[in-house]
Amino acid sequence: MFLNIALFEVRFWLRSWMVWIFLFIIGLLVFGAVSSDQVQLGGALPNTYHNAPFVIQNFYSFIALLTLLMSTAFVNSAALRDFSNNTYQIVFTTPLRKFDFLLGRFIGATLISVIPMLGVSLGILLAKYMPWVDQDRWGPVDWAAHFKSIAIFALPNAFFIAAVLFAVAVLARNEIISFVAALVLLTGYGVAGALTQDIQNEKIAALLDPFGSRTFDLVTRYWTVAEKNHVSAGFTGLLLWNRLIWISVGCLVFAVAYSRFSFAERRTKAKPVEPDAQDAIRPVSVTLARPQLQDAPWAKFVGSFKIHFLGMARSTFFVVIAVASLLNCIPSLALSATEGYGNQTLPVTYWILDLIRGTLYPFVVIVITYYAGVLVWKDHDERMDEIADSTPTPDWISYAPRLLTLMIMVMLMQSAALLGGIAVQTWHGYHRYQLGLYAYELLVRDASAFLFLSVLAFFIHVLSPNKYIGYFFYIVFLAANAFVWRPLNIATSLVRFGSRPQEIYSDMFGDAPYRAAWDWYTLYWLIFCGLLAILTIMFWPRGKQDRWLGRRRNAAQRFHGGWISASLLCLLAFASTGGWIWYNTEVLNRVVAPKTQQRLQAEYEKTYKQFEKKPQPRVRSIKYAVDIYPESRNMVMRAEQVIQNPFAQPINEIQFTVDPNYITEIEIPGASLSKDDTKLYYRIYKFDSPMQPNESRTMHFTVKSKNRGFENSVSTVELVQNGTFFNNAIGPRIGYDSGRQLTDPNDRKKYGLKEIDLMPPLERNCTTDCMDTYIGLHSDWVDVQTVISTSADQLAIAPGSLTREWQENGRRYFEYKLDHQSLNFSNFMSARYEVAREDWNGIKLEVYYDRQHPWNVPRMMNSMKKSLDYYTKNFGPYYHKEARIIEFPRVATFAQAFPGTMPYSESIGFIANINKPDDIDFIFYVVAHEMAHQWWAHQVVGANMEGATVLSESLAQYSALMVMEKEYGRDMMRKFLKYEMDNYLRSRGTERLKERPLITVEANQGYIHYRKASVVLYYLKEMIGEEAVNRALRKVIQQYAYAQPPYPTSHALVDALQEQTPPDLQYLIKDLFEDITIFSNRTLDASAQKRADGKYDVTLKVEAHKYKADAKGNETEVPVNDFIDIGAFAKPAKKMQYGDTLHRERVHITQKESTLTFVTDSLPDKAGIDPFALLIDRIPDDNTKSVTLVGGK
């Protein structure tokens, strides 16, 4: 019987359009995401086939979040249809069993809820056959992945969702409460995600995810591209447990609903009060005062606002969504306020603002979308229109109070979040309350964007024949506005509705660099919205017009007097602000659309790549005179540069690539400009008499910023009112700049360029190919001298010792000179700095910081000292007389080492918050890393070929680890390396090109040269000893520090390390540097037996597998023949993560399974193979196991 009911339910829905529309929507979203690079759904696609099993399963794992509200409609109707249609009196009086009825309806609704999810398969299957997709990026159709995903995700998720919603519907019998429940489910899901995002409790998070999406993430996080292309996850492990848990929960919830459901009619509400009908209209004649009727528009305005405001404030849906939005926002604030950038930070206001935007604004947009329709159609829907429309009210009074109501509601939501933000800051003990910033950012900046949206939504609804068409066109418009401009290659914000320049707020400069453009664009769109508002008022529906002609005639009737002048005024203002913006952005400056930019890059490569290897003069020394004008964001850099011909042949021309954002003038005595490519910014000068071998000449160049008016988007964000930071790369670069080439293989294909490796292949014993460093710039070690000036209230800094400082014409001047020849890599900075100064063995340590960010300066100083201690002792001397850390605005989030000078972003250390003893001291680590670059990069620098960054980044990473280990101990390193390993394993699965072994890493593969290198070099140090590693490094320094070309390659390091490695460990060199080696070690059993002498015999049964992976992640198992640690730990003390090490021993493992024994003094808590998780292993947690005590003799 229940089958009949279920089938009836299914047939009922299959005949309705709703299911098919939902299927179409999901199908379209997925279709767009896999067939076009512009559309994204849940993030960018990985570098796999677009129809890889992983892609299919990933979509299925989270699609339930999108179909949740659709399911609500089905389930609700299945459960409540009889009540809302009042057919229950008929249905429930039939001899129908409750079991059949409920289960049938429930199963029917569940099955129907699956249909929209099938849009994933539909979209992916269809997209493969579209003519515009690149078939190289598509694999064979994997039906198994589709069916598995439906079984693992679609059905269980539909079941669970249906169970919960069915229970709510049956118990509450109220549609709104059902939708609230769905929203609560959604927000709860988000909050739970925020709560459990740390690596420490990822397993719990994976089990607690009712949709299995995070479980899928966790299970597949270390999958390589090859695995993602060929493997699909099945009902195993965590995923199996998760599914079992949530199917059971679903059953339980349904059982509860079942037991509480009754066919009986609820006690309905008491009938509305009806006073004595006999007395309905009083015959008593109450004398009415003759009222004075007035046209008082403002009083009507205020009164109307009150009525609409009350109506909205009291509506259940608004209260629900407001509460849901705050439930999503405030806990996220509390939890993530200190989680910025993957580490602990202080809850600075701009960070809180970003969190509010991320968590609250999706709801605000929903409120605007929904309530714009409700408010416009309110009179019509409530059938109040005839009464209200026949009152003597001006048309604008129907409009303005409603718009105001919506805006006030939005601003109230924002204000609640604002108060939440302040409360959270207080709770974290942070008391720098920037109320003005909060108010401006939320209630002016963001609220104005919401105003644009609201005005637009009202306009579209007023022109629509009904509410639903209004919603449809509004959403279509927003989607088009977001997605259509890029494919059309239009970048100007003048045509993209409501668009204004992106900006990054910094404590150092506020929003000053962006402000002018932002203000003008805001004015422009405000006026446009004014025009829309006038049109909206003219077409505001009044009375019953069945024809568009009538509406137009009405509008024409209304359009008179003040409205005409207001419209003309607006039009005039719109045209003139538009013209002014156009003049500023397109005449004074230029807008380069993304595709144009790519085309220029491709053209540059096609035209000038031929000159890449052409011999060019090299830079020997530079004298800079830099003038910075912070208030106008301008800069002039003049340079005198000595160039030399190091080759055996004469050079007859010199070529330059110049920066398009600056005006560059080049003066070379005895040379003339023979080609000036103003489109691709390339210049060729011919020497009148060729430069002879070893001949030196002096040339001059001037680089001027051209900040005039304002730009569509700020291009020279390095020049700001406070916190200027640029480097000498803006100057003319000698020769062809391979850094301008397109790198993405798909982009290259589009422009007919061959796929290339980003760096030349690694060579052993190379000479001619190693004459340039990977930093480039056609220079070796150079002398640099700088005179830099800035406004009187700022300090200006360049590399080297400060030799002179003076004031002239109300400006400050500083002269710096490098203490030692260095890389041709100089930074120029200016801001209002505080300076902390200390001394380390005669070297000046300085931290230049913003007055608002004093917190971590002592830690930086400490790290600089500890770094100098370790590096000078173990590597070699420090050649500068100063070491400086200089804060710069968070337009970029990195720290970078220049000779003796380290610019450091405001956002990655200056606002970090290290307060718990086991927090990783991120600041200390970054400073130690940058300090290490003074040896690794600034003394020893790699030749421009694969593996170059091993000599700089990897060694800086190793050096920083050593300093950190000395300062914080071994346990901290275990924690740190766990994050490094996790990062490496995750990132290799998203590699877009090839994963390379460490020795041939490319300069942009940070996950290898930082993350993997940390793990690998620390492991090597554990195996051969710190002193052996450092001996090798000293050898590299001695041989290559400040040496003339040819420059060293990664072989230099690996060879030196190999020399220091004992014969039995030689295999390590190949495993760690030349191959991609992955282990899968685990302990099957660990037991201990007490001995007569009170010690314990510990027996381990372990498994060890070793794999080698290729560039795409295909793995081959190789025999194990490795020395691996085994060991045992005591129970950790309270609040400690790791227990004392009771035993550590290195054993030679040659089999996949082995049994090992050792003796400990006390009873171990855990024991196992590779207990410190030093080897690269995807599941380090199963390396150790809790020890079971077995009976003694």
Next chain:
Amino acid sequence: MELKITNLSKTYRNGVKALDNVSLTIPRGMYGLLGPNGAGKSTLMRTLATLQEPDSGSAFLGEIDVLRQKDEVRRRLGYLPQEFGVYPRISAQDMLSHLALLKGMTNARERKEIVAAMLQRCNLYEVRKKALTGFSGGMRQRFGIAQALIGNPQLLIADEPTAGLDPGERNRFYNLLAEVGEQVVVILSTHIVQDVMDLCTDMAIIHEGKVLFQGAPQNAITELKGRIWERSIDKPELAHYEEKFRVVSNRLVGGRPFLHVFGEELPGEGFLPSQADLEDVFFTKIRHWN
């Protein structure tokens, strides 16, 4: 002040001719607009209430051009639509006060008094703080009357105002209207003949967008004098009678059909002369027998 309607026509997009060259002159006092459902009454009412544009024709309230000087009309208008709803979650008092404000009563104190008095008068005072959405049909209708009367309109348009009211309430409502109607133009549209008979000094009958009659109800009845006949028959004979005679109306009396038949002379055996009433006028008019 009188309302003068000249040659008003309106055709809907679906081709329905709602008003076909309607001309009426409506003096001060109660004016009945009688017609079956779909006759064009509501279209005419809405046009007079400035809510709809006719295709052609004109309407003047005194000197005011109803079709052009909409705001002037609205200042003098009280309108009770045939169907209306109210904002959810708003009390009767707040809603009435809001509408009073929209009509121009901007003085808060004065508005409060008038609203209170009007609520008293329509016997909604006890429930003034309740949300209107919880009101019964009768209460809601009384609210409609209250809002139409507030602001002392000079033109009061009530479209099927007694729908949903019980007989007692209907009577009292008419008393209220009659009281107001002495000073202003009151247009009452209805399909209930008795209402017009009881209340109106003047009336018009509209059918399919055309005015079939206009004048005093009594005149219309007089016209029919001696042309209406009645008799009671057996049920099975009904079809035969309807075919053979011009049956104006039939209703059951004691379980047997009781017919009114139109005819210049005695239609046949068994018929007796009948006292013509407005209902007979209405039905003969819309069938164009008269």
